[in-house]
Amino acid sequence: MITLNWWALAPALIPAAGLILVLVLDALLPGRRRLPLAVGVLALLGAAASAVPGAIGSADTPARTLCLPASSGTGATGGECFWQAGPLSSTLQLSLLLATLAALLMMRDTRGPAAPEATSRGSETAIDVTLLLGSAAGGVAVAAAHDLGTWLVALELATLPVIALVARRGTRRAGHGSLSLLVTSLLSFALLVVGVALWLVATGDPTWSGAAVATAWADPARRAVLLVAVLALLAGIGFKLSAVPFHAWTPPAFAGAPLPVTALLAAASKIAAVAALVAMLTPFVGLAASGTHPHVLAFALGTLAVASMLVGTVVALRAGDIVRLLAWSTIAQGGWVLLPLIGLSTAGLRACAGYVMTYAAASLLAFAALSAVRRTASGEPGAVRELAAYRGLARSDPHVGGPLLLAMVTFAGLPPGILGLATKVVALASVIGAGLWPLAVVAVIAVVLGIAAYLRVVAVLLADPEPARAGRVVLAGGGTLWVLAAGTALLVVAGFVPQVLYGLT
């Protein structure tokens, strides 16, 4: 008989329950717009609250549930739990839920007139909230899933609703973006399935078990299978992280989706991908600590990281459309997220999680700021895409331009974006700690290029606002303002005490 601890499962169950509630309410009381939003906000807040105890708990006693009885197993798997949420996982869950909440708040403000008129707007909102909650539940489950099956399903649950959200605007660009996303996603799902299957073949264990990996790695024949499995899994997750060369979907999807969905893609999906990666790499951390360093895996991670950092930054340097610029910046930051993992150490995992959370906060801030800018007072929110139109925004509208500026300097890792600097330093520290100097040198080159790319935007934001003022109207709704205020406060406060971020993880 399997044990069941409802509290441990709450971060995933509450969004799922909220999802069902929204569907039921929409069926019973159709056309209400506020109701689904309220349910969604409450569900996400509740789930986030339930993840807090795990996040501040001790690493030695992770919340476990869905455990097999110790006697019924076949020795190695005896007493194995399929749901394990340590502080690292819980922190990732917490930040994922908050990121989804931010996207929901932005969505509340930016349902523009471009939505199809065929269905009532209330149901539109209900569908959006349903999809969001589904994706959040999937992301949360990925972070805690300890068995291959749950992990695989939860990862797809986190991805597929987002594809629907991208497509739902119904424009040509949205269709184009979602098609790119869908095709790549299907391919990578295939890779993940193959990877999982091979993993099972190699280790004979359906969980992310360190002991089983160690045994398989010791046997040369099984090691080869395990290695192929890991590389296939890495390729599958690389799609979600938009690491080069699995990145091709990112610019069209970012540009085609409404900005709240783009923010979701940039923030929550990234966190889910990191959660999946952390689950997969944890057994190898144990392996590396025991003296047999899996060099091939580190080499593959390093290649992806370097390619992403360089390609993403270099193209961002040339982008003229600010959303595309942010898309390419996402690709570059994906490389930075992978970078600290190369050492395959616990500190590296923490550095990776800290980096992705900082990046998520900054990109939410950036997209929230973009969604407050319109062409005309009644125009579609976030429709202003060309960089030149943002000239002087930080001076004419500091409540919107300021956060955008802060996000850019955080991406670049320059003060006053101290948190961006601190996370970059920590990421580099784990690379240097592993003695991989060439990678550190490439990363420094990427930092320099990145400064050039982001300072381009900063310079535009700080220029004289007069010439561009006629082309834009800045209208931030209540939800967006909340996101802007909370995100700025988070980045500034955590910038002064960056150790909080690493104390939490």
Add this chain to the structure above:
Amino acid sequence: MNPQVLIFTMVFAAIAGLLLKRWHAAARAVAVGTSGFTAIAAADAMARATDQQTLGWLVPGLDLGPVSLPLDLGTSRATAAVAFAVALVAAAVQVYSTWYLRDDDRYPTFAATVSLFTAAMLLLVHSHDLVLTLIGWEVMGWCSYLLIGHWSRKPSARRAAYKAFLVTRVADIGFVLGTVGLIAGAGTSSLEGVIAAWGGAPTCDPLGQCTGPDSVLRAILLTLLVVGVLGKSAQVPFQDWLPDAMEGPTPASALIHAATMVAAGTVVLAALFPVFAQAESARWVLGVSTAITMLLAALLALGQSDLKRLLAWSTVSQVAIMLSALASAPAADGPDAGLFHLWSHALFKSLLFLSLGLLGVVAGGTAASLLRGVGTRSRLGRWTFLIGLLSLAGVPFLVGGLSKEHVLAEVYAGAMNRGPGLFVLCSLLATVVVTAAYSTRAFLVIAQTANDEEPAADAASTDAQPNRTDAVRRQGRGPASAVLVTLALLTLIGGLVLVLDLFTLHEASWIWLAVTVVLISVGCGLAFALGRSGDPGVRCAGRHGHRFDTGFGADTAYRALARAVVALARGVAFLDTEVIDGFVRGSAVAARVSGGRLDRAHRAERPRNGAWLVVAGLLALLALGVFAWR
């Protein structure tokens, strides 16, 4: 009286003077009051000076791990005497300036700068910490720039200020490096600590393991320090800034020359004498430079067409005499002969400058041709100037004569030892003759009545104070006259300071006294012989007068050096902008181009391409796995 009181009174005076910039009368009261108080306090301190070096706290010390900065002050008999000389000259200058700069619209700034200057010098004199020494040293450099350039509307004054600043800054490189090296080696900036760490000879055990200071490093550090001293004291090769500094107001010149800036090097080296005496090569550098300087400057003084510049060169020469005592005195004798000469030089040189200022105002300039016969128009100026000149020439029993005797005795003692003593002694004896000659010449210029030998038109005066009527000149002259009389009296009887036993000196020998009397007579006789009909300086210099005025082309040499440095800097800048920046710009271009290429490659954004990329990526990863297999 604590040295802190002296220093902080002058700092307060500087700040108050700047705050009272608008109210000349109040600024005057503050400047005279504080400097007078400081002079009296310093006199009190001198009268009660004890042999023991008391350590006072200026501010809480700092402990910076490997180096501790105690920031101590201290006094001894000799420093109390020097501090009194500084405070006295400062007070004299302040009182005198109330008359001399009565019409100057920037008088309060001038008075405040003089106060700050005095504070810096008092800090330097009392410093028992090399960091405080460095602070006093730098503040003085800055203040001298301000004072020399006081009449900043004159281009020549601006140039002189720049020149003084640049030349002393260049030499200060050595001073700062030397100081920092000494502090780093000792692990503390306190004077006692530095002397304990660097003084004494290394002791070696039979196996060749040596403990104690590294004598090579010590020689290098002290030579660097000496370079800084040479710059501040205007010794060869840095000598040329001081005569140009005559562009400043005469009271400022009196202050800079008599007791502060140029004498600072003597004070610093005297404080570090136990270490300095061990560093043979640094002593050689100082000895050779001062030996050359004292004779060269005395010769240049003889041929100057402007009496103020004559006094400037005489300062260079006299400071060289002070420093030569330090360069050649035996280690056991201590530096007090040099300090005593500093003390007496402070008195008679301030007297000379201030009385020349008076004569200059009467004559309308300080060019020798303008001053001709001015002594008949101002008896006070004539007599005070004469007393100053007698002391400068080293007439026995005047204060200047006494101190020069002691320097001579000390240099002779040094000449009997190793070191540069013999070389210095020869130069010193020659200098005594030339000094007597140019002193006589200066007196003859003001005493002889004008004849029409030289037209006054070509006289270029450095210190012209135009449009001053006699009435204005006489207004408020009382205090200035009192200052002159006081300084003249002190110059006459200042030798009595030896009764207080402030300086540790040997008996002056009667033989040397006789020798100097003979030498001085020779110098005077020469000057009289040349000056029977007109200015002996003009006779001596002949048609090379302008060479004397330009210091034998030192300024041209400086400019050539500056041009060479600028050319080198241009070369380095060219390397930087064209060669090194080329790589930087190239990398920027490479980034832009590759960004553009990649951007174009992604422009189609077909889902199919993305799918192919995924497949390619997977294959690449697998290939990596195969090739990197171990």
